[in-house]
Amino acid sequence: MDKQRNVAVLPGDGIGPEITEEGVKVMKQTGEQFGYRFHLDFGLVGGSAVDRLKTPLPEETLRICREADAILLGAVGGPAWDRNPPPLRPEKALLGLRKELGLYANLRPAKLFPGLAQSSTLKEEVLKGVDLLVVRELTGGIYFGEKHTEETKAGAKATDTLVYHEHEIERIVRRAFEWARERGKKVTSVDKANILESSRLWRKVAGRVAGDYPDVKLEHMLVDNCAMQIIRRPAEFDVIVTENMFGDILSDEAAILTGSIGMLPSASIGEGNRGLYEPVHGSAPDIAGQGVANPVATILSVAMMFRHSFQDDEAARAIEEAVTRVLDRGARTMDVAAPGHLALSTEEFGDRVVEEL
C-alpha cells in the first residue's frame, strides 16, 4: 500500500504555532513507525495571514488544503484583530475552509484520561468510563437558513429559518452509524421531535438509516433531556449525532466533562476521507509565546487524522496510548498540573509523547 500523504499545516495565531509544532513532531514519528511518507505544505491562516496578505484565508492556503489528504490547524484569532471589519476577522478563515472543502460533520470525542478526573467539575464516579463522540452537522440548519429583521407596527420582528433536507440528514447520520460500528455500537440521535418539523424528519431518516446497521443500537433523545443526561450519566453515551445548533451546544457541554480544554481534539469531515483537524480550544493569547500551552488537544487531533483521513486505527491508537502513558507517569502541562507539581513545557510534553511512541 502506498502510504504517501499530503498534509497541509496551518499553525495560525497565538499558541497555534507552538502546539502545531508538537503535533507535527508526533505525526512524523508515527509516520516513521507505520511506514508513511509525508509531504507537508505550510500555509498562513487567520490573523497572521491578515497581517501578511490582508486576508484570513489566502488563495494559496486554500490551494494547499484542496490538494491535501488532511489539514492540521492550530488556532486563529486574538485581541490584535478583534476590531477588524468582518472580512478581515481571523475566524472567517474557519467558515471559509469548511465551506470550500464541504466539511459537513464535526466530531468531538470526549474521553476521560486516568488521573485527570480531579480537573473536572463532575464527580469521579459519574465520569468513570466516559468515552463519547459528539457528531454535529456543520453546514445546514438554522445557522444557514434565511434570516431577516423587519419593522412592524408592533415593533421589530426577527426571523431565522431552520431547514434540513433529507440528504443532509442521511449523510451525517450514516457517518455516525459507521463510526459507532467501530466504537461502542450505539447511536443516540438527538432532536426536538415533539416540537420541530425538521426534527421529525431527522428522526424518521435516522430510523430508516438504522435499518442498514442492525449491529448498532439506535436511541432517540430529546435535546433538553440529552443536555441533562450528559452530566448525569455521561458514561452511557457512545455516539451522539445531532443537527447544527443542538450540536454546537451539546459539544461544548460534553467537552468540559473531562477537564481542561487543552486536552480536547476535533475533526471536521466531508465526503471522502479528507478532514480538517484542530484542537477545540482557541489561540489562548494570554499564554502565547511562553511555551507552556498543553499540546495534547493537537496531538490527539493528529490521532484523529490517522483514524479518519488515513483509515489507520492502529496508528491512531498508538498515539492515544502514548499520550495516556505519558499522563499516567504524572507528566502534566501547567493547565492540568496539580498544585505544587512541576509542569512541563509544551515542547517537553511533546518530546515525552515521541519517546513513548
Ligand code: ATP
Ligand atoms: P476562542 O474565541 O478562539 O475560542 P477563547 O479566548 O474563548 O478563544 P481559548 O483561546 O481556548 O478561548 O482560551 C480559553 C482559556 O483556556 C485561556 O485562559 C487559555 O489560556 C486557556 N487555554 C486554551 N488552550 C489552552 C492550552 N492548549 N493549554 C493551556 N491552556 C489553554
Ligand code: MG
Ligand atoms: Mg471561545
